[in-house]
Amino acid sequence: MRILLIEDDTVIGAAVAEQLKSDGHSVDWVMRIDAAEDAVASAAFDLLLLDLMLPDGRGIPFLKTLRKAGSKVPVMILTAFDQISDRIEGLNAGADDYLVKPFDLAELSARIGAVARRYSGNPNPVVTLQDLTIDIAARSVMRNGKTIALTAREWVLFEAFVQKPAQLLSKSQLEERLYSFDRDVESNTIEVHISRLRKKLGAQVITTERGLGYRLGQG
DSSP states (O other): EHHHHHHHHHHHHHHHHHHHHHOOOOOEEEHHHHHHHHHHHHHSSSEEOSSEETTTTHHHHHHHHHHTOOOOOOOEESOOOOOOHHHHHHHHTTTEEEESOOOOOOHHHHHHHHHHHHHHHHOOOOEEEEEEEETTTTTEEEEEEEEOOOOHHHHHHHHHHHHTTTTBBBHHHHHHHHTTOOOOOOOOHHHHHHHHHHHHHOTTTTEEEEEEEEEEEEO
16 A cells, blocks of 8 residues: 555654554655645545644644545544543544554554555455455465465555555556655556566466556456
8 A cells, every 4th residue: 555654753653664664555654734736636545644742833634635625535543642531532533443542553454454445345255256265464475375475565566456446547547656665656567566476476367458558367
């Protein structure tokens, strides 16, 4: 997933960003609300991680504005505020989950996976596709009990298809997934990674709709 981290604490932000990257996600990290507004206006994110107290304001009004504008992007609040009233305010503003600092990074990873599965319409972390068994939570792919090794970039792209199995994904949408891995994504990067995925997972796992994009194969 491509995740926007909105956090002004450099120690917490660095730890969370490192955890997300090790989990195979691409991460954009900003420290102010105005920077977050610019980010969501210019790119498509799969999840926002939002601190509530930022140098230029509070996260709740930002979240409310986001929802009023019609955005359905999942939002998880990360904050030191631990009162029940704070949680209620955050959830009522449109947050999908609420994690109180300090938190365990492994729990953060698990909660992110749960939110992602809810939004993909598949609460089950294990998906079967042709002869493949895909564990979204563990970020693993197996065939006949044997693990198929995917690089972080390959997983990020494949996960995009698994999360939206019926959806046609354009080349630009897939390039967005790789943005924070490769700041300058080359013109043939997607084609190269799709070719590698087909070699590892099967030629029909990802189909091409010429001039439009790619779709998860259902055959």
